[in-house]
Amino acid sequence: MRKSWWKILAVILLVYTFTAGFLIKVPNVGNLKETIRNLFFHVPMWFSQLILLGISLVYSIRYLRNPNLKYDIYAEAFAKTGILMGVLGLVTGSIWATYTWGEPWSNDPKQIAVVIALLIYFAYLVLRNAVPDIDKRAKVSAVYNIFAYFIYVPLIMILPRLVESLHPGGKGVEGNPGLNGADLDATMRVVFWPAVIGWALLGTWISTLSIRIYLIRDKNLINAE
Amino acid sequence: MLKTIFALLKKDLLLELRQQHSFYGILLYVASTIFLVKLSLDSPAADVWNALFWIIQLFVCVNAIAKSFLQEGRGRMLYFYSIAGAKEFIIAKLIYNIILMLLMSLLSLALFFLLLKNPLANPLQFIGIVCLGSISLSLVFTLLAAIAAKAQQNAALMAILGFPLIVPQLLLVIRLSKVAFGEIFRDGALLQLTLLIIGFDIMVIILSVILFPFLWKD
Numbered sequence: 001m002r003k004s005w006w007k008i009l010a011v012i013l014l015v016y017t018f019t020a021g022f023l024i025k026v027p028n029v030g031n032l033k034e035t036i037r038n039l040f041f042h043v044p045m046w047f048s049q050l051i052l053l054g055i056s057l058v059y060s061i062r063y064l065r066n067p068n069l070k071y072d073i074y075a076e077a078f079a080k081t082g083i084l085m086g087v088l089g090l091v092t093g094s095i096w097a098t099y100t101w102g103e104p105w106s107n108d109p110k111q112i113a114v115v116i117a118l119l120i121y122f123a124y125l126v127l128r129n130a131v132p133d134i135d136k137r138a139k140v141s142a143v144y145n146i147f148a149y150f151i152y153v154p155l156i157m158i159l160p161r162l163v164e165s166l167h168p169g170g171k172g173v174e175g176n177p178g179l180n181g182a183d184l185d186a187t188m189r190v191v192f193w194p195a196v197i198g199w200a201l202l203g204t205w206i207s208t209l210s211i212r213i214y215l216i217r218d219k220n221l222i223n224a225e
Numbered sequence: 226m227l228k229t230i231f232a233l234l235k236k237d238l239l240l241e242l243r244q245q246h247s248f249y250g251i252l253l254y255v256a257s258t259i260f261l262v263k264l265s266l267d268s269p270a271a272d273v274w275n276a277l278f279w280i281i282q283l284f285v286c287v288n289a290i291a292k293s294f295l296q297e298g299r300g301r302m303l304y305f306y307s308i309a310g311a312k313e314f315i316i317a318k319l320i321y322n323i324i325l326m327l328l329m330s331l332l333s334l335a336l337f338f339l340l341l342k343n344p345l346a347n348p349l350q351f352i353g354i355v356c357l358g359s360i361s362l363s364l365v366f367t368l369l370a371a372i373a374a375k376a377q378q379n380a381a382l383m384a385i386l387g388f389p390l391i392v393p394q395l396l397l398v399i400r401l402s403k404v405a406f407g408e409i410f411r412d413g414a415l416l417q418l419t420l421l422i423i424g425f426d427i428m429v430i431i432l433s434v435i436l437f438p439f440l441w442k443d
Binding site for chain 2: 064116117119120123126127130131136137139140142143144146147148150151154155
């Protein structure tokens with residue numbers, strides 16, 4: 001119980017997101033209408049992706065400071081879940097865009113940025129597969145992961161602010177590139193922030209499960225050290 | 226430290242001068258690509274010209290910089306390890322790649338002027354932007370070349386790793402280049418873009434110097 005409280009919390013928060021998210025009264029904003037409820041699913045994906053990739057970065061740094069194969073496994077698992085969240089964010093975003101902007105892909109700078117981000121992390125997986133030696137793979141991919149993260153963050157934080165965008169928070173608009181925090185309606189905020197925490201916890205849960213599988217798979221390698 | 230960097234840089238430049246086949250190889254690559262562009266589009270419009278120029282720079286960069294680490298064999302790396310530190314080594318490589326890439330970019334710009342029509346409103350400004358852009362390209366690809374060499378892979382892996390990573394800077398540079406074609410920018414935007422690219426470059430240099438020592442040791 002002591003160790004699994006956050007898993008229970010994740011379930012509760014997500015059940016709350018799915019029930020309250022579909023039932024509460026939402027403000028009627030422009031052409032968004034009822035699709036505004038996607039805010040509880042689409043935007044938290046990006047929050048959790050950033051959090052998971054951040055955790056992956058921390059483990060890559062820890063690996064370089066102290067070369068323990070366990071950290072490499074952690075970094076890989078969190079990066080993979082981060083990619084999963086990114087793909088889900090892109091899909092939920094495309095569905096949303098179909099109903100609000102008229103088409104799933106409209107060459108919006110943020111759509112382009114996230115596809116580039118996914119390519120960067122797919123390249124991370126390609127690099128991992130390209131190196132057969134385990135220790136070398138861990139070291140090289142940790143270096144690439146750190147380098148990639150520091151290019152990825154400016155890509156999604158700075159560039160979208162410079163150009164016009166269909167998303168909120170583009171050029172000349174207040175707020176961060178993801179959403180405009182200040183005009184998030186009070187009733188929506190009550191669901192939105194728990195949703196962010198819930199999805200991030202779910203992502204962490206998925207990662208810990210794959211870490212356990214990898215640790216069993218590589219048990220001999222890790223114990224041999 | 227400075228002496229070591231200078232010595233390593235001198236060694237790379239001397240190698241380049243004595244093995245000119247690789248330099249001319251890349252030059253031929255540039256020339257034939259641009260000639261191909263000329264044959265397929267006789268006088269491309271300004272934005273096509275701009276995009277083609279930068280994409281060719283990207284491919285030239287991969288080809289020119291890939292060999293900077295791949296040419297160093299295992300034994301030679303061991304020798305460098307015994308006479309120099311990792312930081313000196315990467316700084317020397319960064320400077321050498323900047324010089325190589327600046328040369329390549331300016332030569333390909335000259336070929337662009339020669340073979341294709343010149344749609345630039347302000348060529349001098351564009352030369353400045355080309356220098357800035359080629360420095361950015363060479364910095365990013367230097368660390369990636371080191372990663373690819375460490376992974377014992379060829380230039381193809383470097384391209385896979387590098388293309389998504391270079392996109393932010395490449396987009397910024399292409400955006401900035403439009404000023405040389407006579408596009409009017411809003412007040413301060415020009416300076417903002419330039420500073421952003423320089424900021425990116427500084428970040429890449431810092432990351433390379435911090436991260437390379439980990440790739441260096443086996």
